[in-house]
Amino acid sequence: MMTDAPPRAWAEELDARDPLADVRDQFLISDPHLIYLDGNSLGRLPAATPEFLGAVVRDQWGGGLVRSWQEWIDWGHRLGDRLAEHVLGALPGEVTLADSTSVNLYKLAAAALDARAERGTIVLDAHDFPTNRYVVQGLADARKRSVLALHSDHDTGLDLDLLRSALDQDVALVVLSLVSYRSGALLDMAAVNQLARQAGALVLWDLSHAAGAIPISLAETGADLAVGCTYKYLNGGPGSPAFLYVRRDLHATLRQPIWGWFGQQDQFEMGQDYDPVERIDRFLVGTPPLLSLAAVDPALTVIEQAGLDRLRHKGTALGDLVIELARQWLVPLGFRLASPARAEQRGSHVSLAHPEAWRICQALARHADVVCDFRVPDRLRIGPCPAYTRFTDVWDALDRLRKLVAREEYRRLPAERARIT
C-alpha cells in the first residue's frame, strides 16, 4: 500500500500502457468532460449501434416488413450462442435472449421448483437485488415453499460456510447473484455449484453485474441455470432483452410456467395443445422486442473483440485504483470502503459508504460532471467499465469527488431523495 495517493501521471501511464485503450473509440462519447462511472446501470452507446439499428429499422422493418421475421426469428439464439461462447462459458444452444431478467428469473426459478417438488426450501441472499428476492417470495407464496434468506456481511458478500450449513435435503433451489449489485462482492461459482450439487439442489445465478466484466464458466463449473441483463457491461441499450441459460441436460425435464407459442413445437402449426420443444426455446414465451434485441448485436461485437480476460484484467486494475484513491483521499473525509478490498473477490464496481451519499451523488452529477450511482441507504456506487473507462477518468472522478466533499458543496442540495436515483 502506497503512503501517498498515486499522482495523475501514474494514471496517465496506465492509460498509455492499456491494451484496451482504443476500445473506447468504439463508443459514441458526446461529452468528453463527463466522467461516466455508471456503466453497471446502463452501458454506453457503441459507435456502431445507431447505424446498425437504423438499417434494421429502415431496411428490415421498413423494406422487408413481415418477411424479415424469417431472419429475426433466430436472433435470440444467434446472440445467445455468441454470449455462450464469448461471455458465459456455455455451450451452443444453452443460451437465448428474451424478456426481462426478472421474467426470466421467474420462469427458471419456477421450473426448478417444479423439478424439485418434494423439497420445500428456497435459499437466497438476504442482500440480493430486490427483484430476485421478490420473485422468489412470489413463487414461494404460490407454491407453498419457504424462503431461507442468508444474512452475512453485506459488503464482503455471502459467507459460503453459511450457505453450506443451510444446504440440507429440503433445499430445492439456491438463487444468488454472482456479483452483488451493491457491494460488487464476487462469489465463487464453482464452489457454490458443487455445494448445491452435493445437496441435490439446483442453483439459479443472476449474472447481471458480472456478464461482460468477469470471465464466467457456466459449463466448466457445472452451472444449472442462469439469467442476466445485457444493458450493463454488455452495452445493449436501455432495457435490452435479458439472457437465460439452462444446462443442456436439463432441457428435456425442466418446464417453465408461461406456456407461450415461442416455446411450442412447430410454432406455426399452432397445434391444439402446448407441447414444448426440447431445446432452449422451451423457455421462450412471446414475440421478442426486436429493436431492443437488435442493439445487442453490435454491442456484443465490441466485447468479443476486447475479450473477457483483458476486460477483467483492466477492470480489477481500475477497481484497485478506485480503492487506493478512496483510502488516501476519501476515508479521511468520512467514507468507508463497502466492497471487498481484494480484487479477486470483487466484480468491476466499488461501493463507498457515506452518510450523505445521496446528496454527494447528486452534486457530483450536477456540479462536477461525474455520473455514478446511489444505492440505499448510504452507498455511492463507482462503476468503472473496462471497455471505455480510462484510468485518468477514475483519477479525475475521485479528485472531483474529494474536492466536492471537502468543500461540502453537496449541502446546497435538498436532503430528500427524488423518485429515481
Next chain:
Amino acid sequence: MMTDAPPRAWAEELDARDPLADVRDQFLISDPHLIYLDGNSLGRLPAATPEFLGAVVRDQWGGGLVRSWQEWIDWGHRLGDRLAEHVLGALPGEVTLADSTSVNLYKLAAAALDARAERGTIVLDAHDFPTNRYVVQGLADARKRSVLALHSDHDTGLDLDLLRSALDQDVALVVLSLVSYRSGALLDMAAVNQLARQAGALVLWDLSHAAGAIPISLAETGADLAVGCTYKYLNGGPGSPAFLYVRRDLHATLRQPIWGWFGQQDQFEMGQDYDPVERIDRFLVGTPPLLSLAAVDPALTVIEQAGLDRLRHKGTALGDLVIELARQWLVPLGFRLASPARAEQRGSHVSLAHPEAWRICQALARHADVVCDFRVPDRLRIGPCPAYTRFTDVWDALDRLRKLVAREEYRRLPAERARIT
C-alpha cells in the same frame, strides 16, 4: 350485390374520396410496387420513427446515459394513457405497456384466477390464438383448474349462446380475442362483459387484432382486463411491448404472480418484502425494452391523428371490397370466404380458404409482389390496413391473385411448408 366485379376506376374513385388518403404519406414505403396486406402481422414503418428512435439512441442513451431513466421510467404510462384515450376507450391510469402479449396474458389471467379461487373453470374459444390457449392450459395445469374450450364455427366467430350456456357459477375467467386472428370475426364486447358479469366471472380480452383498427370501449362496456400487441395496426415495430389494461377498481385487489421490482412500492427504496403499488404499475415486472417501447410513440401519433372512427370506417370499406372482389373473381377459382360477410361482425382482415393457400401465399409474394399471410391449414389472410392501404391496392392485389391462381403459377413452388409463414 353487384353482378360484375367493380372496375379499377371504382377503387380509384374511393381513393380519391378517402379522407385518410394522405395518412399513407406518414409511412416510409420504399417499394411502391409491393402491395402489403399483412399489417395485421407487422404494421408498416411510420416515417417519423427512424428519426425519433435515432434521437432516443444518440441523445438520450448516448448523451443522457443512465440519467435518461428519469424520463424513460414514465413512458409506459404515458403511452398507456394515450392508448387508453385514443384507442382503447379506457381511463387514465388503467393502461400501461410492458413485456409481450403472452406474458401480460399470463400475469392477468393468473391474477384473475387467484381472485376467483373458489371457482374451478376457465372458458376460452377453442379457435383462439395458440399462445392464449397455451397460457391458459399452463395456468389451469398449475392451479388445478379445468379449461372449457368452446367450439363454434371457426369462420363466423364464437356463438354467444354457447358462451351463455357455459357461464355457470364455477367459471372464474373467460379469455377471448375481440377479433379472431384467423377469421377476423369480431365479438360483441359489451354483450360478453355483461354475460360474464352476471355469472360473476372475469373477462380477459386479447385485443391484438382489434387495437388500432376498431374503436374499443373498455370503460363503457365495463371490461375487466385486456392485453394486446402494439405492432399490428398500431405500427410500433417488430415485437414492440404489449399493452395491458386493468379496470381501476380491480387494482387494489388483483395480484399478479411475477413479483418484480417495477411493481414495488417505492421501487428504489428496495424494501425487503414485496409490497405492490396500488396502481397499474403493480402489473409490471422488470425493466422495459426501451428502444422497442420508444418506437410506439411516433406510431401512436399517426393513429391518434387519423382517429379510430375514420380508420374503422375505411377498414370496413376495404374489407367489403376484398369480399366483393373475392366473390366475383376468386370463388369461381375454388376460394371460399372464411370470415363473416357482414362488416359489423368483422375486424379489419378477411380470410379466404383454398386447399393450396400455402403455395398461393408464397407465389403471391415471390411472383406478384403481394404480401399477405397464410394460416394453417388452408387460409389466406388478407389484411388491409386503413392507415396506409389504398382501395386500388386491394383491387390490384386481388387482380394479381386471381391471375396467378388462374394460371396455376403457384404449382411451381414446393408444396411443403417452410418453418415460418
